[in-house]
Amino acid sequence: MTSDERKNRIAKAFSSRAGVYDVAADVQWLVASRLAERVEGSTLPAVRRVLEIGCGTGFLSARLDGAFPDAELVLTDIAPSMLERCRARVGNRPRYLVLDGERPRGLDEQFDLIVSSLAFQWFVDLRGGLRELSGLLAPGGRMMFATLGKKTFLEWREAHRALGLVCGTPQYPGGEDFPWPSAFEHRIDEELVRQPYADGHDFVKSLKALGASEPAPGYQPLTPGAFRRLLASLDGGFAATYHVLFGEILA
Numbered sequence: 361m362t363s364d365e366r367k368n369r370i371a372k373a374f375s376s377r378a379g380v381y382d383v384a385a386d387v388q389w390l391v392a393s394r395l396a397e398r399v400e401g402s403t404l405p406a407v408r409r410v411l412e413i414g415c416g417t418g419f420l421s422a423r424l425d426g427a428f429p430d431a432e433l434v435l436t437d438i439a440p441s442m443l444e445r446c447r448a449r450v451g452n453r454p455r456y457l458v459l460d461g462e463r464p465r466g467l468d469e470q471f472d473l474i475v476s477s478l479a480f481q482w483f484v485d486l487r488g489g490l491r492e493l494s495g496l497l498a499p500g501g502r503m504m505f506a507t508l509g510k511k512t513f514l515e516w517r518e519a520h521r522a523l524g525l526v527c528g529t530p531q532y533p534g535g536e537d538f539p540w541p542s543a544f545e546h547r548i549d550e551e552l553v554r555q556p557y558a559d560g561h562d563f564v565k566s567l568k569a570l571g572a573s574e575p576a577p578g579y580q581p582l583t584p585g586a587f588r589r590l591l592a593s594l595d596g597g598f599a600a601t602y603h604v605l606f607g608e609i610l611a
């Protein structure tokens with residue numbers, strides 16, 4: 361599968377779940393709130409223009425709209441139906457754009473603040489995408505984001521390993537090997553969020569409800585028998601770890 365085909369599948373999956381995303385998105389809401397607090401609490405120079413990548417249904421966008429009432433807001437997502445939901449939440453003041461955040465074409469202006477909550481983990485080339493986005497920062501501007509780190513779903517990965525199965529969860533970087541773009545200062549904080557699930561089935565169902573179901577590139581799905589054994593091994597409930605990286609890039 362080419363990277364464009366993968367992106368189309370990701371965009372389609374999120375678009376198809378846009379109407380029910382909010383109900384399943386407890387962790388996403390929590391992470392967007394934490395990132396919003398960081399943005400609101402940071403000493404930013406004058407913010408005239410804000411760009412959000414992967415705005416989804418607008419958990420973070422709504423907070424940005426409140427925090428920067430005089431700034432121009434550009435809210436973007438690769439999935440058109442997510443943008444529609446975002447507009448329904450935030451209203452018509454911002455500009456809405458269907459955009460692949462890894463290839464931010466058609467944005468001529470520079471931004472004082474670029475933000476993104478839990479979208480960068482879907483990038484095919486995180487290093488290249490961050491380089492492109494950093495190039496859109498105005499002098500003195502800042503990128504503030506949350507993305508997933510390498511300990512994410514370690515219990516799910518471990519359940520696969522215990523049965524000798526290959527796990528379809530993509531590989532994410534850690535704080536120590538994060539692919540920062542060169543020539544920019546950066547900072548990172550990490551947090552482990554644990555989300556309880558009734559069982560493995562409940563976990564898989566909730567990822568599907570979010571539209572977050574595209575596995576790592578090249579992954580071959582488990583046979584029905586192997587999948588049943590996997591779910592049986594998680595019967596009785598478990599808490600899944602979300603390893604959240606809060607990063608900043610300073611221009």
Ligand SMILES: C[S@@+](CC[C@H](N)C(=O)[O-])C[C@H]1O[C@@H](n2cnc3c(N)ncnc32)[C@H](O)[C@@H]1O
Pocket residue numbers: 367370371374375385388389392413414415416417418419420436437438439442459460461462476477478479482483572
């Ligand atoms: C887990 S959701 C997070 C949405 C929102 N930021 C939130 O906190 O609820 C991931 C979002 O990233 C978007 N996305 C995935 N790949 C993207 C890309 N390459 N460029 C822009 N958005 C992307 C998806 O369409 C989806 O809306």
